[in-house]
Amino acid sequence: MGEAGAPRITVYVADDHPVYREGIARAIKARPDFELVGEAADGREALEQIREKAPRIALLDINMPGLNGQEVLNALTRDGVETTVVFLSAFLDSEVVYSAIAGGAGGFLSKNARRDDICDSVAAVARGQVVLAPEIQAGLASEIQVREKSERPLLTPREREVLALTADGHSAPDIGRELHLSAATVKTHLSSLYEKLGVSDRAAAVAEAMRRGLLE
């Protein structure tokens, strides 16, 4: 039990660098509110043991032999294991951070962080927070913005008008009258919209546009 009588937070550690892994394991063991339930030097062993022990938190290096940290996270999610994964990495690449968080990681920490800060972050994740190293936050925000833009196809102003009227339930001839266009031209705009949205009919176009935030 922890100091306040609460159950201790069970933690599993995996890192292929022994000096680092031992340092983290030592820090975890030194905290009265944590219980270290195991450690591994490769992702495959980590996955097996996390499945078996189901710790509250798995503190994983991103780059490991066998399975990397992201692959371990994906396997745990697929198998419905309730352990929350927190990544530790020396390399804070925005794409990797994005994939980790999108994949359900509870945190992404820098290996340059102090041991106490890493432990405090693990405790915060166990309480349900998502913790990101300060130096990766701006990069992650940019990554989200870049992906958001690339997800939103560039619709022409006319296509936006056709889309909005289609969403209001107007037929192609109605839209043509409204916009002073021939029905054939409206259909050309609709075809272009379908292609940009990756759909094949009007209902699907509206649904997809709503999902992507292209319709108000």
Place this chain on the structure above:
Amino acid sequence: MSPVAVVTLVLADDSAVYRAGMVRAIRAHPELELVAEVESGEQAIATIIEREPDVALLDLRMPGMDGIEVCQRLRECDPQPRTRCLLLSAYVSPEVVRRAFEAGASGFLSKSASRREICAEALRVGRGEVRSRSH
């Protein structure tokens, strides 16, 4: 019986956790003596010039000046520096190992090496028994 000469070391790594682990290992080793630990390449250069240890145990990747640059700078200051550099790296590629040796490193180890292996290599490098490897 003559006492065994101790090999003196300066450790440079920007990861506090890794540094703490190595400090423990070095302090526990009877033939190694840690004279300083620093967290950047710039601090490493200043400390190495001032303290002249037998070995500089350098993380390859540090913000600002990296481990390879530290080796280069030391050689620029003195073509045959007293301190030998042993580089530690999370990632090992033939290209990086080549660059390290061209810069004047005396050894190169992966961070997947154990504390015992790193200490043994530091001892070898410090005693001039250069047997470099990339682990």
